[in-house]
Amino acid sequence: xxxxxxxxxxxxxxxxxxxxxxxxxxxxxxxxxxxxxxxxxxxxxxxxxxxxxxxxxxxxxxxxxxxxxxxxxxxxxxxxxxxxxxxxxxxxxxxxxxxxxxxxxxxxxxxxxxxxxxxxxxxxxxxxxxxxxxxxxxxxxxxxxxxxxxxxxxxxxxxxxxxxxxxx
Numbered sequence: 001x002x003x004x005x006x007x008x009x010x011x012x013x014x015x016x017x018x019x020x021x022x023x024x025x026x027x028x029x030x031x032x033x034x035x036x037x038x039x040x041x042x043x044x045x046x047x048x049x050x051x052x053x054x055x056x057x058x059x060x061x062x063x064x065x066x067x068x069x070x071x072x073x074x075x076x077x078x079x080x081x082x083x084x085x086x087x088x089x090x091x092x093x094x095x096x097x098x099x100x101x102x103x104x105x106x107x108x109x110x111x112x113x114x115x116x117x118x119x120x121x122x123x124x125x126x127x128x129x130x131x132x133x134x135x136x137x138x139x140x141x142x143x144x145x146x147x148x149x150x151x152x153x154x155x156x157x158x159x160x161x162x163x164x165x166x167x168x
Contacts, residue, residue: 033054037142043066047097047110047112051076051083068090069090097118108139
């Protein structure tokens with residue numbers, strides 16, 4: 001499958017940022033994610049960080065957490081650098097998630113919001129493996145996404161359970 005990634009286009013990134021607050025149920029999803037990330041985490045990795053919205057929310061109650069924000073869109077990278085200007089606890093790295101993650105060490109929490117669904121299915125699988133390998137024991141991976149369930153039975157199960165992954 002030949003996918004065209006539009007995130008390198010400033011127009012595409014700016015259009016997303018203009019509508020980001022209107023994504024249905026986004027704030028509810030963010031609230032659930034925030035509940036699951038312990039306030040005691042020491043290191044956070046935000047994949048496909050965009051303008052850093054999710055990381056900023058996490059850092060409200062976790063200001064001490066050392067954080068790495070990854071994105072490859074020049075527009076998004078400029079936005080997150082502006083958001084966290086002067087915050088020495090946030091490192092911004094330009095990296096395309098189509099490629100394997102760079103060596104970054106281990107994390108108590110790996111998070112992502114509305115980014116991973118852009119990857120091919122094969123890359124999603126390999127990325128999930130990479131994430132699991134960099135989680136500290138007891139660490140958590142939270143991925144806020146909008147996805148279509150393959151059938152109504154799975155959709156019902158989704159709405160009746162809390163889905164998250166921790167490494168034991």
